[in-house]
Amino acid sequence: MQRRLIRMGYTRLRAYLVFGVLAIAALVVVVVAVARDSQGDPAASGCPAGMTLVNVTLPREPAQVKLRVLNGTRRAGLADNVSAEFQDRGFKVQPSKDSKTKFAKVALIQYGPKSVGAAQWIRAYFLGEAEPQYNAARTTDVIDIIVGEQFRSLATFTEVNQSMAQIGDPTAPPGSCAAPAGAGV
Incomplete structure (x- = not known):
C-alpha cells in the first residue's frame, strides 16, 4: 500500500x-x-521609406464604398440620376453636385490611398472606360466620380463582373506599395 x-x-x-x-x-x-x-509597422510590410501604403483590397459589398458623384456636363440632374443608381445598388452615396470643370469623356474617378481597390471596382461600372486619377495626398476614403459627356449608363451586374475580369486586380499606383491584407490604411 x-x-x-x-x-x-x-x-x-x-x-x-x-x-x-x-x-x-x-x-x-x-x-x-x-x-x-x-x-x-509600414517598414515591416516591405514598403520602402517615402512610399505610401495603399489599400488594394476589393470591397466585399457595395456598402463598404463611399461615393460622391459630380456632374461634369451641361445635362441637368445627371449626377443625381447616377447617384441614385449607385445608391440603389447598395453603395454609400454622398450628396451629388455640379463639377467646377466639365469632362468630355465617360467619367473621371478620383481617389486616394484608402480606396485604390474600391476605385478599381467602380471603374468596372463604367466598363473600364472611366479615367482613374490617383492622388497620394488625399486623406479621405470617399471616391469622387465626375460624370462626363460620353456617359450613357452604368453597367449591369454581369457586365461589371466581365469588366473586372478584363481590368484585372487592383495594383498599387506608382510611388506607393500595397498594404498587407487586413491592414488599416
Missing part, C-alpha cells in the same frame, strides 16, 4: 513537471510573438 502511494506521488510529480515545462514554453512563444509583431 505504501509503495503504491509513493509510486502515485512520483507519477503526479512527473505530470506536474511536464505540465509546468509545457506552460512555460507556451508563455515564451506568446511573449516572443507579441514582441516581434509588425502588423502596424
Whole structure:
C-alpha cells in the first residue's frame, strides 16, 4: 500500500513537471510573438521609406464604398440620376453636385490611398472606360466620380463582373506599395 502511494506521488510529480515545462514554453512563444509583431509597422510590410501604403483590397459589398458623384456636363440632374443608381445598388452615396470643370469623356474617378481597390471596382461600372486619377495626398476614403459627356449608363451586374475580369486586380499606383491584407490604411 505504501509503495503504491509513493509510486502515485512520483507519477503526479512527473505530470506536474511536464505540465509546468509545457506552460512555460507556451508563455515564451506568446511573449516572443507579441514582441516581434509588425502588423502596424509600414517598414515591416516591405514598403520602402517615402512610399505610401495603399489599400488594394476589393470591397466585399457595395456598402463598404463611399461615393460622391459630380456632374461634369451641361445635362441637368445627371449626377443625381447616377447617384441614385449607385445608391440603389447598395453603395454609400454622398450628396451629388455640379463639377467646377466639365469632362468630355465617360467619367473621371478620383481617389486616394484608402480606396485604390474600391476605385478599381467602380471603374468596372463604367466598363473600364472611366479615367482613374490617383492622388497620394488625399486623406479621405470617399471616391469622387465626375460624370462626363460620353456617359450613357452604368453597367449591369454581369457586365461589371466581365469588366473586372478584363481590368484585372487592383495594383498599387506608382510611388506607393500595397498594404498587407487586413491592414488599416
